[in-house]
Amino acid sequence: MAKADFEIPDIENGVSVPAIKPGAMAHVKYHAASEAHLSKLGFPAKRVDNWKEVALAKMNELMGKYKSLKLFLDVCVKCGACADKCHYFLGTGDPNNMPVARQELMRKVYRKNFTLGGKLFGGLARAEDLTEEVLREWMTYFHQCSQCRRCSVFCPFGIDTAEISMAAREIMDSIGVGQKYTLEIIAKVHDTGNNLGIPKDALIGTLEFLEEDVKEATGVDVKFPLDQKGAEVMLIVPSADFFSSPHVDSLVGYAKVFHAAGISYTFSSHASEFANFGMFIGSYDNTKKIATRIADAGRELGVKRIVVGECGHAYRVAYSFWNTLAGPFDYLDKNHAVPTHICEFTEELIRRNALRLDKSANDEFTVTYHDSCNVARASRMGTEPGGQFEIPRNILKAVCNKYVEMDPEANREKTFCCGGGGGLLSDELLEVRVKGAAPKAAALKEVMDNQGVNTMAMICAICKAQFTKVLPYYDIPMEAVAGVHQLVGNAIQLGGK
Amino acid sequence: MSGLSPLSLVYVVLSYAGAAVFFGGLLHKLWGYAVTPNPLSIPVTPHPATMGGVVARNLINITLFADLFKGNRWTWAGGYAFHVILIAVFARHLRLFIHPVSPLLAQIQPVALLGAMLLPLPLIYLLIRRKAVDRYAWISSPADYFVLLLLLLIALSGLGLRFVNHADITGIKHFLLGLVMFSPVDMPPHPAFIIHFTLALMLAAYFPFSKLMHAGGVFFSPTRTMVDDPRERRHINPWAAK
Numbered sequence: 001m002a003k004a005d006f007e008i009p010d011i012e013n014g015v016s017v018p019a020i021k022p023g024a025m026a027h028v029k030y031h032a033a034s035e036a037h038l039s040k041l042g043f044p045a046k047r048v049d050n051w052k053e054v055a056l057a058k059m060n061e062l063m064g065k066y067k068s069l070k071l072f073l074d075v076c077v078k079c080g081a082c083a084d085k086c087h088y089f090l091g092t093g094d095p096n097n098m099p100v101a102r103q104e105l106m107r108k109v110y111r112k113n114f115t116l117g118g119k120l121f122g123g124l125a126r127a128e129d130l131t132e133e134v135l136r137e138w139m140t141y142f143h144q145c146s147q148c149r150r151c152s153v154f155c156p157f158g159i160d161t162a163e164i165s166m167a168a169r170e171i172m173d174s175i176g177v178g179q180k181y182t183l184e185i186i187a188k189v190h191d192t193g194n195n196l197g198i199p200k201d202a203l204i205g206t207l208e209f210l211e212e213d214v215k216e217a218t219g220v221d222v223k224f225p226l227d228q229k230g231a232e233v234m235l236i237v238p239s240a241d242f243f244s245s246p247h248v249d250s251l252v253g254y255a256k257v258f259h260a261a262g263i264s265y266t267f268s269s270h271a272s273e274f275a276n277f278g279m280f281i282g283s284y285d286n287t288k289k290i291a292t293r294i295a296d297a298g299r300e301l302g303v304k305r306i307v308v309g310e311c312g313h314a315y316r317v318a319y320s321f322w323n324t325l326a327g328p329f330d331y332l333d334k335n336h337a338v339p340t341h342i343c344e345f346t347e348e349l350i351r352r353n354a355l356r357l358d359k360s361a362n363d364e365f366t367v368t369y370h371d372s373c374n375v376a377r378a379s380r381m382g383t384e385p386g387g388q389f390e391i392p393r394n395i396l397k398a399v400c401n402k403y404v405e406m407d408p409e410a411n412r413e414k415t416f417c418c419g420g421g422g423g424l425l426s427d428e429l430l431e432v433r434v435k436g437a438a439p440k441a442a443a444l445k446e447v448m449d450n451q452g453v454n455t456m457a458m459i460c461a462i463c464k465a466q467f468t469k470v471l472p473y474y475d476i477p478m479e480a481v482a483g484v485h486q487l488v489g490n491a492i493q494l495g496g497k
Numbered sequence: 498m499s500g501l502s503p504l505s506l507v508y509v510v511l512s513y514a515g516a517a518v519f520f521g522g523l524l525h526k527l528w529g530y531a532v533t534p535n536p537l538s539i540p541v542t543p544h545p546a547t548m549g550g551v552v553a554r555n556l557i558n559i560t561l562f563a564d565l566f567k568g569n570r571w572t573w574a575g576g577y578a579f580h581v582i583l584i585a586v587f588a589r590h591l592r593l594f595i596h597p598v599s600p601l602l603a604q605i606q607p608v609a610l611l612g613a614m615l616l617p618l619p620l621i622y623l624l625i626r627r628k629a630v631d632r633y634a635w636i637s638s639p640a641d642y643f644v645l646l647l648l649l650l651i652a653l654s655g656l657g658l659r660f661v662n663h664a665d666i667t668g669i670k671h672f673l674l675g676l677v678m679f680s681p682v683d684m685p686p687h688p689a690f691i692i693h694f695t696l697a698l699m700l701a702a703y704f705p706f707s708k709l710m711h712a713g714g715v716f717f718s719p720t721r722t723m724v725d726d727p728r729e730r731r732h733i734n735p736w737a738a739k
Binding site for chain 2: 017019020022063064065066067068070071074075076077078079080081082083084085095098100101104115116117124125126149152153154155156157158159160163284288319320321323324327328337338339376377378379380383384385386388389413
């Protein structure tokens with residue numbers, strides 16, 4: 001078991017609702033963004049002198065721009081249905097990690113400054129000014145929300161804490177208070193086209209290496225083309241797929257699918273990143289800029305379709321926001337969904353019997369599937385609601401002999417976040433990440449102990465990075481983490497049909 | 498209004514002021530919800546991809562509290578009982594504001610009376626619930642208890658009016674109809690009624706400024722009311738449109 005200087009939740013018999021422990025996670029702080037990154041993204045380089053006034057003005061502006069924020073600040077009845085639904089609360093017991101209480105951090109400021117009751121009755125209404133201390137609470141607890149939307153599934157009014165935490169981060173950025181991890185990454189994607197800051201030369205080198213690698217393993221010339229004008233498909237993947245493990249194994253899987261289907265595709269060096277961290281900080285402008293970069297790349301390359309790889313929040317942005325932010329995509333073939341998820345693409349080929357698959361290639365794995373939060377609760381695959389659950393499962397059942405479901409109370413629309421989403425995948429937040437992973441780790445452990453599962457497949461780059469890091473704290477080997485297309489890649493038979 | 502007693506004059510003014518605050522505040526809030534844009538498509542999925550499906554899902558949610566049922570059965574039981582009984586109580590009171598009373602409304606009066614008699618029970622349950630569970634106690638503010646207590650006092654004073662200090666129901670109806678028809682008449686100087694009526698006016702005036710706005714807000718929630726079709730139909734952000 002990986003060692004930690006904090007207590008690891010006991011998941012042996014599942015995770016039950018903890019007694020509240022006020023302040024349990026108040027000590028966890030993110031690293032502050034640099035002045036260079038703040039100003040690069042259009043925010044003040046350091047905290048402005050009249051920060052309180054600026055923050056309240058920003059809050060007022062956002063309430064006028066977002067129906068969600070305006071409504072959600074008003075209509076919560078504090079019924080508590082969400083109180084035991086957040087993985088960070090279940091893993092830490094800190095009451096400020098109950099979604100309703102996290103929202104209260106902003107709602108109390110709203111009441112104090114924007115409602116009659118709060119102005120007249122202050123304390124009785126639990127109204128509070130945006131003091132230095134409240135700002136500290138915002139910095140802490142709005143970075144213990146992975147914007148996974150699990151709370152909103154159970155809310156009688158559909159209140160989504162993600163909307164509140166995005167707004168809170170936008171307000172903080174607007175006064176020059178920002179988180180290093182997300183801002184640094186967004187700055188990199190604006191500069192280089194990807195989150196890791198990979199220059200074009202390095203990308204070319206990696207893709208060449210992968211071609212050789214696959215050739216050596218299979219004897220087949222599987223291509224990893226870059227900037228190939230006139231290709232049928234532009235494939236956009238999270239940049240982690242180029243360099244991280246097990247991400248890269250899914251990248252090989254995508255390439256094999258294109259090869260086997262005989263459909264030409266290309267990566268883009270201008271837009272070599274699917275992730276869009278602009279959403280995490282609630283920044284419309286930054287989200288749009290990143291999305292537009294991708295739309296421009298596709299237009300430039302003259303492709304007919306855009307297919308996207310395994311990344312959860314990025315799929316939310318692509319599925320739900322691209323059309324608004326960077327559309328219309330009128331240069332693409334109208335017979336295909338924009339974007340098409342790689343799982344939709346592969347599953348259609350499987351249904352058409354266009355892939356030769358050998359399930360026994362995955363016989364060493366007993367596989368379960370983890371629904372990534374943003375795919376599950378903020379997007380769809382196929383034409384039917386819930387296609388985002390069925391399509392990846394259909395693929396897994398087509399490429400593996402041994403497939404097992406986890407507890408549906410911890411999966412599908414009720415899936416627990418990996419604990420690293422929403423811009424929390426940063427080392428200094430490790431304690432939050434490990435504890436927040438407890439509910440999902442417990443669901444996985446249950447099928448590992450009782451049904452012999454040794455592999456959890458998923459379609460999110462952040463989930464993969466997070467789980468490989470935190471599952472060892474629960475005595476689960478990081479090798480249990482796999483991409484869906486990693487398993488597709490194992491099973492796919494190349495060469496003539 | 499010249500012939501009114503001083504007490505009646507005060508209450509006629511208070512009634513119209515209360516109604517003005519209630520309806521004015523309500524419309525102001527609802528208007529705000531209606532005109533504030535949804536810049537992005539944000540339904541919580543899985544969610545219907547057609548308007549018909551969205552309407553059906555919301556009807557089920559609003560009539561059965563389906564999402565809350567998913568969230569917590571105990572809270573659902575108390576909350577649902579309270580709201581159903583509240584409808585019965587409204588049906589009970591409607592006869593005081595309408596003349597002549599329709600046969601249907603007359604027929605349901607016994608059921609509505611039974612409902613009214615039960616009203617304190619879910620309220621007491623919801624009050625205890627807030628205290629009994631550490632999570633709910635932590636999130637509950639004085640405002641949350643205030644609403645429940647106010648509703649409980651209204652319910653108890655109403656029951657007192659019916660069973661203890663029996664009021665002149667014809668006089669009350671005259672007074673209320675007079676208010677509705679904008680030709681006020683004297684208010685029956687009946688202590689239990691005055692208490693009940695005062696508390697009800699307080700609730701009406703408090704409504705638009707409180708979490709009670711969930712009653713109107715639920716119809717505007719973007720995560721529930723937007724159609725999940727962003728790939729099929731381009732959602733335009735009004736404030737970003739050039």
